[in-house]
Amino acid sequence: MVAFTSHEVLVGDHALEQAEQNPLSTIYDSKRFIGKLFNPNEIAKEASRYEFKIKEYNGLIRFVVGSKDNMTEVTPEYIGSRILLELKKTAEERLESPVTMAVMSVPAEFNELQRNFTKMAARLAGINVLRVINEPTAAALAYGLHKKETVSNVMVVDLGGGTLDVSLLNVQGGMFVTMAMAGNNHLGGQDFNNRIIKYLLKLIEKRFNKPLNNPEDLQKLRLLVENVKLKLTQDNSTLIRTSFPSLGNHLVLQENFTRETFEKLNVDLFEKVLQPIKIVLEKSELPVDNVDEVVLVGGSTRIPKIRQLIQNFFHKVPNTTIDPELAVAYGVAIQAGIIGGVWPLQVSAIEVQRKVEKIHVT
Numbered sequence: 001m002v003a004f005t006s007h008e009v010l011v012g013d014h015a016l017e018q019a020e021q022n023p024l025s026t027i028y029d030s031k032r033f034i035g036k037l038f039n040p041n042e043i044a045k046e047a048s049r050y051e052f053k054i055k056e057y058n059g060l061i062r063f064v065v066g067s068k069d070n071m072t073e074v075t076p077e078y079i080g081s082r083i084l085l086e087l088k089k090t091a092e093e094r095l096e097s098p099v100t101m102a103v104m105s106v107p108a109e110f111n112e113l114q115r116n117f118t119k120m121a122a123r124l125a126g127i128n129v130l131r132v133i134n135e136p137t138a139a140a141l142a143y144g145l146h147k148k149e150t151v152s153n154v155m156v157v158d159l160g161g162g163t164l165d166v167s168l169l170n171v172q173g174g175m176f177v178t179m180a181m182a183g184n185n186h187l188g189g190q191d192f193n194n195r196i197i198k199y200l201l202k203l204i205e206k207r208f209n210k211p212l213n214n215p216e217d218l219q220k221l222r223l224l225v226e227n228v229k230l231k232l233t234q235d236n237s238t239l240i241r242t243s244f245p246s247l248g249n250h251l252v253l254q255e256n257f258t259r260e261t262f263e264k265l266n267v268d269l270f271e272k273v274l275q276p277i278k279i280v281l282e283k284s285e286l287p288v289d290n291v292d293e294v295v296l297v298g299g300s301t302r303i304p305k306i307r308q309l310i311q312n313f314f315h316k317v318p319n320t321t322i323d324p325e326l327a328v329a330y331g332v333a334i335q336a337g338i339i340g341g342v343w344p345l346q347v348s349a350i351e352v353q354r355k356v357e358k359i360h361v362t
Contacts, residue, residue, distance in 0.1 A: 140176065
């Protein structure tokens, strides 16, 4: 998330904190637009999903930000560069040395144009990209699956904040072949949060006889809901106790919110996670029992019910020995280490490029 204010550009949590007060100039999901060509109907459909303004330029997307008196247009690659600059700055502070080169990962479905625009984002941040690898390949590298002789078919399920990507890899030593892909571009942690938010808004209106519609209090509720979801990955229940100034500080919302309630609110969305998995197996003509390893990537795969659904479907426990939010980053770091001469060359990833169309489900 990147936000443009009258005097500065904010990234990450700082952008999120002010999103409710500055929705027209707070940009997120820019990765979905980078280097991708859209027709007018697709642009109109995408624009309806966001509060910020999207503008077409030669088939590509630009975001319109700023105040009425000072409007400007920024590209998805510029948004990406601001995020990379923040990462670069953080890394340089930790390493106490300059960072000028990188290995990057992209979704397996990215075409050459999208990959080039991703590199452009890095160049704008002063970073020279030495290699780009696919995210599922990076995850498999992180788990060391290229070194396991008994592993050949790997299903990578990547469920993040807003998207679901499923890829089937055939792994032979250091060679990775993407056999099939499917996904849902509008399914993830944000959707699960929205179900809780709607539930709590109804509860608040019923309990206090007035709706909660103050922007700052709504932002407070969103942040609270994210913490509730995270707590429920470990605990069976969590106590919500908070007040909202717009309703009156003397009114306190107190509710014991359970994992069971969370699962009931999202039961249909959780089931949707299995749809692209089934499509990938059908497309590759691979029986479910022939999947040797199931790797979970993305923060939303921490949700116990989602892990249970995937485990029941494959009749085996998914591999979660690495933090799902860091698996791709670990894999990319290994590839960077190979190029830098830190890791033995035999673990290098060789991606076999073959035209595989990704199927999108809704």
